[in-house]
Amino acid sequence: MQEHRSDQFQVNNGLDMSKEIFSKDETLSMRRKLIGQSIKLFYSDNPVKIVRGRGQYLYDEKDVRYLDCISNVHHVGHCHPDVTRAATAQMELLNTNSRFLHDNIISYANRLSATLPDKLSVFYFVNSGSEANDLALRLAQQYTQHEDVIVLDHAYHGHLKSLIDISPYKFRKLSGQKEWVHVAPLPDIYRGLYREDHPNPGEAYADTVRDVIEDVHSKGRKISAFFCESLPSVGGQIILPQGYLTKVSEYVRSAGGVLVVDEVQTGFGRVGSHFWAFQMQGEACCPDIVTMGKPMGNGHPLACVVTTEQVAGAFAGTGVEYFNTFGGNPVSCAIGLAVLNVLEQEDMRGNATRVGAHLKDLLNKLQTKHQIVGDVRGVGLFLGLELVVDRELRTPATEVAAAVVKRLREERIFVSTDGPFESVIKFKPPMCFSIADADLVAQKIDHVLTDMPVVIP
Template sequence: MTSLGADAPRFSQDDFATLAMRHHGVSGTLTPLSSERDQNMMLRDERGRAWVFKIANANENPALVDAQIAALRHVQSVDPLLPVPHVLPTVNGSDSAMIKAADGRLHRFYAVTFLEGEVAGACRLDAADYRRIGAGIARLGRALRGFTHPALLDRRLVWDLREAAAALAKVDCLPEAAPAAEVTHCLGHFTTNVLPILPGLRAQTIHGDVHGHNLILGPGNAIAGLIDFGDLIHAPLIFDLGSALGDFIARPEGAADIMLSMVEGYNSVTPLEEAEIDVLYDLMMARQATTMVILAYRIAEDPEFPPYLADHGFGAPEAFRALHAIGREHSTALFRRACGLPPRRSRASVGELIERRKRVMGSRPYVFYDPPLHMVKGEGVWLIDAEGRRYLDCYNNVPIVGHCHPRVIGAIDHQMRILNTNTRYLGEQVLEYAERLGASTGGALTACAFVNSGSEANDIAWRMARAWTGNPGFICQDFAYHGITEAIDAVSPSAMRQGETPGHVRTILAPDGYRGPYRHGTSDMAARYAGDADRAIASLAKAGMAPAAVIVDSAFMTNGILAPLPGYVAAIFETVRAAGGLCIADEVQSGFGRMGEHFWGYQHHGVTPDFVTIGKPAGNGHPLGVVLTRPEILDHFCNQTAFFSTFGGNNVSAAAGLAVLDVIEDGDHVRQAGETARYMFAGLRNLKARHPIIGDVRSAGLAFGIELVHDHADLSPAPQETDRLVNLMREEGLLVGTEGVHGNIVKMRPPLIFQTGHADLALQMMDRALARL
């Protein structure tokens, strides 16, 4: 039915009474109901029961009635609480009957229950009502998601916005007072620019016509009925919301509030995709424009055409003008706000962003690369800048299973819509997460304290160590980094721009076999480096202190990524424990399988720490930090202080953490990280053989350090060349960082989903950059 005409049936009230008795065995008082192209009457019997009797348009496929009835039953089975009409069977048990009009044409006759209440178009509605309506439309779409019917797949319907060209061809039917030029532009834009986008949107069976007179409200404006499935069609899901917005906005006043509230309600049930948000304004405008044209055409063709659509405000030029005045940019900003998305801003230059950043984030903008990059999107191993260029990300260790991993995002989104509260309430997710973390340590460390970051985790581990030992001393590696709290900044010498190491802290030599005092090939190298712990402990003792803890990053990231030196960490731990201290394994960067073979970095050293601390990658970027320790240590600490973190271990964080564990386990990423690391390491050694500026290549699993030197004999560092190489690699499309005391180490930490194909790309880009150095 692509004609703009309606050609509705015209049976008398007596005809309806006869048909109702003959086919359904009911009688009562009949009341005509509005309909665009079918004919409807409400019958109420003497007991107060009411039904809607419907005579379908003869020009439409009779199977469409079957599709409507099947859809109603499907909705009732999927969402029984959603108020839709029920079908009244005929006396012979059929869903409908075929009847003949006086002109000989055949029509389908059927009946459904009448849903009591007021039509929404006649009610005074506020923001809460529009949110409820938006949510109701989304619920109906969700209930129809799995429904299909052959009659709907090739249905042609003039109200289908994909038929906008038919309306565009009849714009000359508009009355003189109508905004014909604006309608022409709107429909022209829609057919040229919007129609090509629609095939890429989510599509399914939709209601197709949820407006103020197909929506029944009950007490308190609760949704009491979603009626009239006559425009049922297979189309983009977003059509239902776009058409509803176009129909509900009948006047300029309050249009923005209606848009905001209805989209917010819809999005609370079915989150909108950005591509759907982008076309929503055009759908609203096209709905209003086509409505104006269709009504004008029908009135011109048939002066007796029922005026109820226009009488109820459909196709009102004032509403069209109001939306036209609001504009696409402002409307889309409202929609994005309703969906919790940031507004799209006009693209600022890098210089402008830097100046804005200096004003609000400090005069020393800590950014990578020269000039800095403006990133707008992440996908797996890729980052995408504001110009749309893709960069292979071999630096950001936070998204350990890749940027925007759909399983992690899905877990966060799903849980956020159900509940997000703290651990003062019982919850299963945080317990399951704690149990799985404990199991990953082999059952050695099964008690968990939940916080929000690695810095906090290290801070709490330090406090626990002090509470357990009663000692004040803290030992860390030279040039280590462990966080930003005051206590942990003290053991982060790599972050100190000035000043001395605090009096209770002692640093020990990093086991650097390339540049340190004991080089590769030195006998007892591990014991010689570990012996420095004796010096640190003696220094503490001289100051009247004993160590509470030593903290170790298993991959020695800030020291330039040092491969595990057998026996070194074990000797350090033994020495510190003998002096009364405990041992902290900072696994923020080295854990979760990054080093391959084992889940935790410390397991590569053959040790069991007293604490494991995690952050950053635990939630793939979601703020999640955990301290794993022995139950007696946690209990001792909690007996001394009322430890509680409001957001630590909340439902959403636990869901994110569980999703990360699932992705790593299901993808066999620990094993794959080891295989990819070996492949990448071999490729880096080949580059070293061809580019003399590379002095050393190191791998701690899927973390790599490439040290640049001017001379292989005296190992004079090349920090300026390192900075230039990093920027050249950025120009090639590869993102890496720098590290080390001398700033001459290229640091690479790709996500666990990094594969050999990505490694080949990275090696090729690095090779080209080295050639340009």
């Protein structure tokens, strides 16, 4: 049957499927025939064919090198040799169902626990951030015996149906808002309800969550969880105002709910100063459930949920077994351990702090030079550059942002946009990003903005 399919491919497409490498046009043609059209490519009008990577660089089929500012999945760098060696060694020894007893999963959970508050001590390993967030939703609803969830506007938590239901970024384009999902304002001090001139934006935005809870109670419903990213990414590289999560957790717990923090984008030292971004809110902020994913496996599918003994006990008390065939398998955990080793040995948190501060300083200088730069925000290697047509009105410059992304690709730098208006150029590069890389990025952005036609009235 397989030989027949191969023959059919050769006849239908005029390609020799036994070839190891296709031309870019052949690859694109085959992709259009075989891969779902809703699975979009970067630079879809003229995609880049990438054949190898190393560190913060990607290389196309002609061996042209690109600086990667967006692959936060490849946390310690593309194809880090220590990670690939760990994967190969364990794969040659054993990879099997996670329901067999094995040391790697215990060793990895123990290493992760050292980075977290003491009460977060029970781990569930899965394969993706979406799986992790789906499980976190189940844990919260089982523990509280309530269904309703509060989320932030413009949030995105994954591609499973359960997560589309709690992701305004998605459900507003699809099935609409479910009656058990409630949306609180995004705490964006640049263009939100309360801005940088407010005396206490953290408390003010937290009070909007309190108002949502009161509205939910008035309808005879109960809250299971407040579910949020520790630094909203799709929302536009937002830094939560100080004190926000601590105050929100008080309101949510008083209402019988739990605090679920999504660290899929920002965990593992990306912010530099802390291992987890929620820790930026202070020691008083301790979630009940934390989800993690993308950077854990440096490109290998590895994700996790960590929670308290109380929440885990309620989940176990259902009498229904939970297992994940591949989550936490020996190879995945060997890779996860290698990533933690590299983070420590190469001081990547320190690098994120130093290089991130340098890049932010360079972007701030661009703001003083170019009127179209409305805001610079972020921390560590999680930064955003918001473009606006009018600084006073803060009108998003969506088309210009898209043009900048396209022009930077021509300069062999990969960036992308985010935010409700796709007007924020985001930077989430591998953690090995250097001072020289930051200098190059700022120089090229300056060049691109200087060359563009004047768009400010």
